[in-house]
Amino acid sequence: QVQLVESGGGLVQAGDSLRLSCTVAGQTSSNLVGWFRQPPRRGREFVASFRSDNEDMYYEESVKGRFTISRDNTKNTVYLQMNNLKPDDTAVYYCAAGTTRYTGEYNSIPSIYNYWGQGTQVTVSS
Numbered sequence: 001q002v003q004l005v006e007s008g009g010g011l012v013q014a015g016d017s018l019r020l021s022c023t024v025a026g027q028t029s030s031n032l033v034g035w036f037r038q039p040p041r042r043g044r045e046f047v048a049s050f051r052s053d054n055e056d057m058y059y060e061e062s063v064k065g066r067f068t069i070s071r072d073n074t075k076n077t078v079y080l081q082m083n084n085l086k087p088d089d090t091a092v093y094y095c096a097a098g099t100t101r102y103t104g105e106y107n108s109i110p111s112i113y114n115y116w117g118q119g120t121q122v123t124v125s126s
Contacts, residue, residue, distance in 0.1 A: 009120030022095030037091035
């Protein structure tokens with residue numbers, strides 16, 4: 001059984017930084033981890049993805065240059081470093097794991113992810 005556990009959310013002010021962590025537990029052949037978010041009263045949105053076998057990364061346009069996804073294989077943990085946070089970044093953030101043969105935008109599709117975490121709240125005040 002695969003479990004994903006997110007941590008690191010919180011309440012911050014605009015311009016601040018946060019680092020989210022996603023620890024993957026259990027046996028899995030997944031080579032892809034993604035971060036998604038669900039703002040209040042809106043649907044789930046893709047944020048960033050990391051494919052471990054070729055280190056391909058892909059970002060949603062609004063977070064490019066502010067967010068960085070990375071992975072520590074020794075800890076089975078994927079991070080989302082979020083800098084210069086904005087009120088529009090307020091959401092529940094979820095990490096997810098899946099398997100892919102592709103790179104780039106294809107890995108933003110939620111249906112290719114098999115496992116999901118429970119989410120962590122990020123609130124950015126203005």
